[in-house]
Structures are given as C-alpha cells and as structure tokens.
Amino acid sequence: MAEFFLRAERLTKIYPDGTVALREVDLTVHPGEILGLLGENGAGKTTLTKILSGLLPPTSGRLLTPKGPIRFHSPKDALALGIGMVHQHFALVDTFTAVENVALGLGKLSFSELRARLKKLMEDTGLHVPLDVPVEKLAVGERQRVEILKILMREVRLLILDEPTSVLTPVETAELFKFLRNLRDRGTAVIFITHKLKEALAITDRIVVLRRGRVAGEAKTSEVSASELARLMVGAEVGLSRRALELSWEGIEREEEGTACQGEPSLVVENLRVRSDTGGLAVRGVSFAVYPGEIFGIAGVEGNGQTELVEAICGLRRPESGEIRLLGRNVTGLPPTALYRRGLAHIPEDRWKYGLILSFTVAENSILGRQRENAFQRAGFLRAWAMRAHAAKLVEKFGIQTAGISAPTKSLSGGNQQKLIAARELSKEPQVIVAAQPTRGLDIGAAQFIRDLLRQLRKEGRAVLLVSADLDEVLALSDRVAFMYEGTIVGEARPAELTPEKIGLLMGGVKVGSE
Amino acid sequence: MRRIGVGLRPLLESVLAGLIGLGVGAIIMRAWGYNPWPAYMALFKESFGSGYGLANALANATPLILTALTFAVGARAGLFIIGAEGMMYMGAMAAVAASFFRLPSGWHALFALLGAALAGMVWGLIPAVLKAYRGVHEVISTIMFNWLAHFFAFYLVANVLVDPIRAEKTISVAKTSRLPILFRGTDLSFGIAVAVGLAFLFYLLLWHTVAGYEIRAAGANPHAARYGGVSPRRTVLLVFILGGMAAGLAGAVETMGRPPTYAVYSGLTNIAGFGFDGIGVAMIGRIHPLGIIPAAIFYGGLQAGARLMQMEAKVPFEMVRAVQGAIVLALALPELARLFRVFVRRARFQEKKT
Ligand SMILES: Nc1ncnc2c1ncn2[C@@H]1O[C@H](COP(=O)(O)OP(=O)(O)OP(=O)(O)O)[C@@H](O)[C@H]1O
Numbered sequence: 001m002a003e004f005f006l007r008a009e010r011l012t013k014i015y016p017d018g019t020v021a022l023r024e025v026d027l028t029v030h031p032g033e034i035l036g037l038l039g040e041n042g043a044g045k046t047t048l049t050k051i052l053s054g055l056l057p058p059t060s061g062r063l064l065t066p067k068g069p070i071r072f073h074s075p076k077d078a079l080a081l082g083i084g085m086v087h088q089h090f091a092l093v094d095t096f097t098a099v100e101n102v103a104l105g106l107g108k109l110s111f112s113e114l115r116a117r118l119k120k121l122m123e124d125t126g127l128h129v130p131l132d133v134p135v136e137k138l139a140v141g142e143r144q145r146v147e148i149l150k151i152l153m154r155e156v157r158l159l160i161l162d163e164p165t166s167v168l169t170p171v172e173t174a175e176l177f178k179f180l181r182n183l184r185d186r187g188t189a190v191i192f193i194t195h196k197l198k199e200a201l202a203i204t205d206r207i208v209v210l211r212r213g214r215v216a217g218e219a220k221t222s223e224v225s226a227s228e229l230a231r232l233m234v235g236a237e238v239g240l241s242r243r244a245l246e247l248s249w250e251g252i253e254r255e256e257e258g259t260a261c262q263g264e265p266s267l268v269v270e271n272l273r274v275r276s277d278t279g280g281l282a283v284r285g286v287s288f289a290v291y292p293g294e295i296f297g298i299a300g301v302e303g304n305g306q307t308e309l310v311e312a313i314c315g316l317r318r319p320e321s322g323e324i325r326l327l328g329r330n331v332t333g334l335p336p337t338a339l340y341r342r343g344l345a346h347i348p349e350d351r352w353k354y355g356l357i358l359s360f361t362v363a364e365n366s367i368l369g370r371q372r373e374n375a376f377q378r379a380g381f382l383r384a385w386a387m388r389a390h391a392a393k394l395v396e397k398f399g400i401q402t403a404g405i406s407a408p409t410k411s412l413s414g415g416n417q418q419k420l421i422a423a424r425e426l427s428k429e430p431q432v433i434v435a436a437q438p439t440r441g442l443d444i445g446a447a448q449f450i451r452d453l454l455r456q457l458r459k460e461g462r463a464v465l466l467v468s469a470d471l472d473e474v475l476a477l478s479d480r481v482a483f484m485y486e487g488t489i490v491g492e493a494r495p496a497e498l499t500p501e502k503i504g505l506l507m508g509g510v511k512v513g514s515e
Numbered sequence: 516m517r518r519i520g521v522g523l524r525p526l527l528e529s530v531l532a533g534l535i536g537l538g539v540g541a542i543i544m545r546a547w548g549y550n551p552w553p554a555y556m557a558l559f560k561e562s563f564g565s566g567y568g569l570a571n572a573l574a575n576a577t578p579l580i581l582t583a584l585t586f587a588v589g590a591r592a593g594l595f596i597i598g599a600e601g602m603m604y605m606g607a608m609a610a611v612a613a614s615f616f617r618l619p620s621g622w623h624a625l626f627a628l629l630g631a632a633l634a635g636m637v638w639g640l641i642p643a644v645l646k647a648y649r650g651v652h653e654v655i656s657t658i659m660f661n662w663l664a665h666f667f668a669f670y671l672v673a674n675v676l677v678d679p680i681r682a683e684k685t686i687s688v689a690k691t692s693r694l695p696i697l698f699r700g701t702d703l704s705f706g707i708a709v710a711v712g713l714a715f716l717f718y719l720l721l722w723h724t725v726a727g728y729e730i731r732a733a734g735a736n737p738h739a740a741r742y743g744g745v746s747p748r749r750t751v752l753l754v755f756i757l758g759g760m761a762a763g764l765a766g767a768v769e770t771m772g773r774p775p776t777y778a779v780y781s782g783l784t785n786i787a788g789f790g791f792d793g794i795g796v797a798m799i800g801r802i803h804p805l806g807i808i809p810a811a812i813f814y815g816g817l818q819a820g821a822r823l824m825q826m827e828a829k830v831p832f833e834m835v836r837a838v839q840g841a842i843v844l845a846l847a848l849p850e851l852a853r854l855f856r857v858f859v860r861r862a863r864f865q866e867k868k869t
C-alpha cells in the first residue's frame with residue numbers, strides 16, 4: 001500500500017502534570033481501511049486519536065499527509081482535511097435537539113433539508129434517534145448515536161470512533177458495522193477503538209495495539225488471533241492474559257451459584273410508574289424483587305425505561321406511583337443519601353453527570369456521598385489523611401491508573417474514571433447494589449475484575465440489580481433476567497432456560513411465557 | 516501549591532494578564548498624547564513605594580477583601596451574588612447604630628463588629644430564602660436588594676443615625692467602638708487583621724471542612740453533588756450567610772476604622788462601591804480566599820496611586836480611571852470567562868429542575 005492518508009511519526013505526548021501518555025508512537029492510516037486500536041484503560045488510545053483529530057498538540061513528533069508534514073491548531077483544521085472524531089464522552093450542546101446539534105457548524109443547510117438528510121442517514125446507518133428532543137433528555141446510548149450522526153453528516157475521509165459500541169446494543173452494533181464496511185469500500189479510512197476483541201476481529205482490517213503509550217504490536221486482522229491480541233494488550237503478565245484469553249474465546253464465563261429467591265427480598269419494586277423528562281410514562285407498572293445472594297439482571301434495548309427505573313430506585317427521580325422497599329422498609333421518594341445510609345449503593349450510568357465531580361481530585365471524589373461519615377470528618381473538618389488513605393486503597397485495589405490521588409479526576413482516562421466510581425460505590429459495603437452498565441468502557445481485565453466483585457458480593461449474601469445493555473454480561477452474571485420493553489417487563493427467566501430465539505422475541509417486546 | 520487549592524498556572528496567567536493590562540493602558544495613554552512611563556511610575560510610587568503609601572493601599576484593601584469573599588464563596592457554589600453592596604450598607608448602619616450603646620472599650624468594638632456581621636447576614640438571608648424555596652434567581656434578587664438597602668440606609672443616615680450637629684453625616688462611631696489605627700498618620704486600622712483573618716477562615720472552611728467540600732461540589736457539578744447528599748437548599752443558605760457576614764463586616768471596618776470622621780456621609784458617598792469593586796477583586800484573586808488578599812492590595816494600591824498619577828504625571832482623572840479599568844479588566848478576564856461557563860451550566864440545571 002503505497003498511498004496513505006495520514007501518518008503519525010514518533011508522537012510523544014506528555015501532559016502538563018508530567019504523565020507520559022504516548023511514547024514515540026508511529027501510526028499509518030490508509031484510505032479504504034478500518035484500523036482497530038486496542039489497549040488497556042489508560043494505554044493512550046484517546047490521547048492518540050485526539051492528536052490525530054487536532055484536539056491536542058503532540059509534545060513531539062509530527063503528522064504527515066502525502067503532501068508533506070502538517071500541523072493542526074484546532075479540530076477545525078483537521079475537519080478541513082476530512083478528519084472527524086466521535087468522542088468517548090459527549091461533546092453535544094445539552095439543551096439543543098439532535099437536529100440543532102447536527103446543524104451546529106454545518107452552516108448553510110436549511111433545517112428541512114438537514115432533517116431530510118439526517119433521516120436518510122439514519123436509514124443508511126441504522127442509528128435512530130428522536131430528532132426533536134433536547135439531547136440532555138436522551139439516554140446515554142442515544143446521545144452516542146447523535147454524536148456519530150453529527151460527524152457522518154460531513155464528508156469525512158477519516159472517521160475516528162472512540163469506543164462507539166460500548167453504549168450500543170448488539171443489533172445497533174451490527175448495523176453500524178454494515179455501514180462502516182460500506183464507508184470503507186468507498187475509500188474512507190476508519191479508526192475504531194474498542195475493548196471488545198470480538199468486535200475488533202469482526203470489523204477491522206488491521207489492528208494496532210497500544211500498551212502504556214507505546215505500540216505493542218500491529219497485525220493484519222486476518223492473521224491474528226484473539227489470544228495474541230490479548231497477550232499484546234496486557235504484556236507478559238501471565239495470569240491476566242490467560243484470563244483475557246479465555247474470555248476472548250468463550251465470552252464471559254458463567255457461574256451458577258446464586259441461591260435465588262430465598263429469604264426476605266432485599267429490594268422490592270411494586271407497580272412502579274415513572275415519568276421521563278419529556279413527561280411521558282417511561283416506566284409503566286414494573287414489579288420485581290431482588291433477593292439476598294442473587295444477581296437480578298435487567299436486559300433490553302436501551303431507552304425502554306431502564307434509565308428512569310434505575311433513577312427512581314436510587315432516589316434521583318420521583319416515581320409517579322408505586323412503591324420501592326429496601327430491606328423491608330418503604331423508601332419511595334427518599335433522597336440518595338438516605339438510601340445509601342439504609343444500605344444501597346449505585347453505580348450510575350452517566351458517570352460524568354452523577355458519578356464524578358471532574359474538577360475534584362481523585363481523593364475528593366473517592367468519598368463523594370460519604371463526606372459526612374465519621375470516618376472522613378471530625379467536628380465538621382475533613383479528615384484529609386483518612387480521605388487520602390481511603391483513596392489510595394481504592395486506587396490500589398482497583399488498579400486505577402492515575403498520576404496520584406491529588407490529580408484532578410478529569411485527567412484520568414475514561415475507563416479509569418469508571419473504575420473510580422465502581423470502587424467508591426462498592427467500598428460502601430452495601431446490602432443492595434444497583435449497577436447500571438458497570439463495565440462500560442472498561443478493558444477486559446478491569447471488566448472481569450468488576451464482574452468478579454459483583455459475584456463476590458452475591459456470594460456474601462448481598463443483592464445485586466444489574467442493568468446492562470451488554471446482553472452477554474447480563475446473561476452470564478444474572479441468576480434471573482427480566483426483559484424490559486417500552487416501560488414494562490415482558491418476561492423473566494433463568495438465563496439457562498433462554499434460547500437465542502426467545503431472547504430475540506423478548507428484546508423485541510413479544511411476551512413469552514416462561515413456564 | 517496544589518495544597519492550597521490552586522496551582523501555579525493561575526498565578527502565571529494573572530501576571531501575564533496584568534502585563535497585558537498595563538500594555539493596553541499604556542497604549543490608551545499614548546493614543547491621547549500622555550507619556551505612560553512617568554504615569555505608571557507615579558502610580559506605583561505612591562502606593563507601593565513608601566510605607567505610608569503601602570499602609571493606605573492596605574487600608575483601601577480592607578473592605579475589598581471582605582466584599583470579595585462574599586462573591587467568591589458564592590461563586591464557589593455556582594451562585595452569582597451581586598449583593599455585597601447592600602449587605603455592606605446594612606453592616607455599616609449596624610456598626611454606627613452600635614454606638615448608641617455604652618460598653619467598655621474593645622468590647623464595644625467587638626459588639627459592633629458582631630452586630631454588623633449579623634446585619635449583613637440577615638440581609639443576605641432574604642434573597643437566600645427566596646432562592647432556596649422559591650427559585651428566585653440570585654442575580655435579580657440581590658440587585659434588587661442592593662437598591663432596597665441603598666434607600667433604607669439613605670433614610671437611616673438622614674433621619675435616625677443623623678449627627679445632631681452636622682446633618683450631612685451620621686453620628687461618629689463612639690471612641691470605645693473604634694478599631695485602633697496601626698500606624699499613626701495612616702488610615703490603616705485593625706480592620707485589616709479582621710479581613711485577612713476572615714480570608715484565612717474562608718480558605719479553611721472551603722478546603723478543609725465538610726461544608727466547604729459540599730459548597731465546592733455543588734458549584735462544580737450540581738447533579739453529582741445532589742447525588743452525593745449535598746442539599747442545594749442548605750448550600751444556598753450557608754453561602755449567603757457566610758457572604759452576608761463578610762460583607763457586613765466590610766461595612767463595619769469602613770466606619771469603625773476609617774478616620775477622620777468614623778461616620779457615614781449622607782448619600783452614602785464614602786462607603787458606596789466597595790461591594791461592586793469586590794466582584795472585580797474576587798475575580799482577580801481567582802475566587803480563592805487567599806488569592807483575594809494580594810488582589811485587593813493591588814486594587815487598593817491602584818486607587819491610592821490615582822491621586823499622584825493625576826498630580827505628577829498630569830494625567831486627567833478620567834484617563835486614570837480608564838487605565839485602571841483596562842488593568843483590572845485584563846486581570847479579571849480569565850476568571851470571568853470561566854465563571855460565565857459555570858453560570859450558564861448552573862442556569863440550565865435550575866431550568867431543568869422546574
Ligand atoms: N488531561 C490529562 N492530564 C493528565 N493526564 C492525562 C490527561 N488525559 C489523560 N491522561 C493520562 O494519559 C494516559 C492515557 O489516557 P487515555 O485517555 O489516552 O487512555 P485510553 O487508552 O483512552 O483509556 P480508556 O480505555 O480508559 O479510555 C492515562 O494514564 C491518563 O491518566
């Protein structure tokens with residue numbers, strides 16, 4: 001392949017706080033090729049692609065086009081060259097609708113024209129979003145889709161997708177892949193970042209693996225196996241790579257050990273009705289119970305009321321009617337901290353909104369919600385030492401990569417931010433855990449770690465409510481799974497009883513009796 | 516540096532911004548045919564060139580530190596409190612009114628200070644309650660309350676607290692209630708210790724207490740803060756109470772520690788403006804309690820130097836103001852830009868809740 005589209009030479013990125021995110025990385029992007037970028041959390045994937053799309057300047061090294069070296073001063077420069085990036089975190093204007101967000105920066109088009117083109121693009125890509133609702137009212141997955149559509153509305157010659165599938169359903173992912181292949185066949189270059197090896201193997205032509213800021217290896221997708229990739233990603237650490245290897249082949253391992261439905265239920269939801277931000281009923285009479293020592297999964301296409309259901313259970317949204325009982329007590333309508341004091345922990349789906357205060361340090365975030373506990377304050381004064389010790393413990397136990405516990409949380413990589421939230425919530429020693437997309441954005445090792453932890457909690461007799469768009473994960477972890485469709489639960493079953501056909505029907509809202 | 520809540524970067528930014536401001540000021544003077552160099556020499560010679568000048572710069576800084584704290588503690592919680600001006604008037608009124616009582620020296624001053632802090636606090640509590648329970652926007656309400664305070668104080672000065680002999684001013688603060696002057700012949704009083712002490716207390720509060728943690732959390736991300744058990748209501752009330760106290764004390768130090776009259780003139784001419792200037796000072800100081808101290812001294816120095824700049828460099832008063840404006844604006848701009856973003860985000864959050 002003589003002709004390339006963009007080449008990076010010896011890129012090094014050192015952040016102002018001294019973190020070396022990239023060390024002399026070389027990367028070549030060819031037109032008509034889907035390039036997979038793999039690596040553990042904090043390996044430098046986002047940093048690298050931010051440099052390629054003009055968002056960050058490299059500390060040293062340069063970018064080349066066939067016409068010679070080039071310097072980007074802003075994303076606009078990169079866009080002018082046809083380089084567009086869909087970010088891991090959203091860069092949308094919250095109060096604007098999808099159409100308005102897309103219109104931003106597109107210029108001349110009239111709204112009706114824009115809408116028509118957007119509709120066509122939604123057909124082509126299979127990515128559907130409500131067009132006229134402010135994006136802040138959309139589910140995380142829907143917002144991701146708006147991001148992708150926004151970039152695709154432009155004529156891109158290099159499309160960079162930073163973990164686009166972590167919030168998409170399998171069906172949506174398949175549609176997106178079809179579209180990406182199409183795009184590639186028309187000569188567009190694609191860089192695709194993911195933590196899912198299966199996806200990388202399915203969609204990419206070539207794969208580059210980053211490890212701790214260096215290129216650890218590169219291969220043609222047709223000539224590489226998942227186990228080799230896993231080994232490249234984690235390096236020589238045998239234990240982990242063996243684990244990752246197993247996972248890459250067999251998916252998430254399944255363990256049957258739940259003692260479902262024994263004793264008094266820890267969490268009971270009865271006839272719950274919850275309105276969404278737009279005013280419609282998002283949850284229409286949902287009832288279920290989670291028992292100690294079991295993981296109860298809620299599956300279903302995102303946007304069918306799961307978000308509102310979780311928010312209601314966790315005190316972030318007032319239910320319209322119905323009842324929520326936690327450890328035998330009616331807790332409907334109580335605020336989050338009151339629930340936490342009664343034994344509930346919550347790993348929120350939207351980590352930038354509810355999970356973290358990005359300008360706070362890692363240490364400060366590690367106690368958010370517990371700042372009034374005696375462990376962390378005395379007579380109103382923060383016990384800085386205790387807070388720091390707590391943070392250091394979490395960082396150590398969860399393998400959170402950070403420049404230090406005094407580093408601002410916004411300097412952590414996406415996956416490491418997620419780990420910090422999970423670490424904080426699980427450190428509360430809860431009786432009931434509500435985990436919404438707990439492994440979203442985590443690398444294989446970290447995801448496995450969190451899953452093991454959830455299993456551990458189950459073993460200890462705690463109750464886990466798992467809400468995840470990752471069907472494999474729900475099915476592998478849960479003792480019982482309920483499927484949500486348009487605000488109601490259309491079926492509940494033990495994963496072992498489910499066949500792929502049955503799952504397909506349930507996801508689509510067809511009630512299937514589980515006799 | 517990290518320890519005290521800000522890095523080195525803001526400091527460098529401020530120095531750079533200051534230089535840019537001086538540059539712009541110089542260009543303005545040049546354009547109108549004045550020589551900037553002797554003008555700047557005069558400006559800084561007066562304020563920072565002698566012990567006497569420095570003492571006056573510090574005296575000017577005293578109320579500014581306090582009103583800047585009001586704005587800063589609000590801004591940290593994501594609130595735009597414009598009301599220091601009105602709270603300060605109420606503090607000044609209380610400080611003067613305290614002289615109707617007879618108490619031993621020292622105790623009397625303490626009593627007056629407490630009274631002023633309380634008056635500012637009570638005045639601040641009204642917009643706070645309106646905000647917390649009725650969602651009335653603090654910018655609107657505090658501006659309105661500035662006017663209410665203005666006319667109320669106006670009335671008190673002319674009718675209730677009026678000096679029976681000299682009707683253009685209030686009675687002078689009783690000798691027992693005056694703040695001691697630190698250097699003979701200057702205006703620098705013990706008030707500077709009150710102001711600097713309070714700045715340190717505010718710093719401790721914001722970065723080392725649970726309440727401060729919650730205030731900062733609410734300002735940085737109201738959603739996550741609420742999720743983390745921070746009550747928006749409690750935060751609003753607390754911030755206004757703290758801010759009202761600081762601004763009330765500003766009114767007190769300006770009356771109890773300002774020779775020669777130790778009084779408020781009718782029309783409030785000798786106390787007006789400190790509340791608004793405090794906003795600028797807070798921004799120059801990066802809304803950090805400790806950053807506010809040097810910012811206020813610098814600002815106070817600019818004021819003190821204005822006279823000499825007029826006299827020695829023959830720059831007209833309006834030009835002096837314009838040049839000072841350029842410097843202050845340049846210094847405040849980085850923080851202003853940041854605050855504006857926070858403010859917009861906050862407004863959206865409010866909108867959404869209703
Ligand atoms: N603004 C920043 N300041 C300082 N360090 C940063 C900053 N952003 C990222 N880093 C650090 O750079 C390294 C690489 O981060 P990056 O976001 O590129 O990782 P990533 O491969 O995208 O990880 P993930 O899979 O978790 O998204 C990490 O160690 C991270 O802590």
Ligand SMILES: [Mg+2]
Nearest residue numbers: 046088413414
């Ligand atoms: Mg990333």
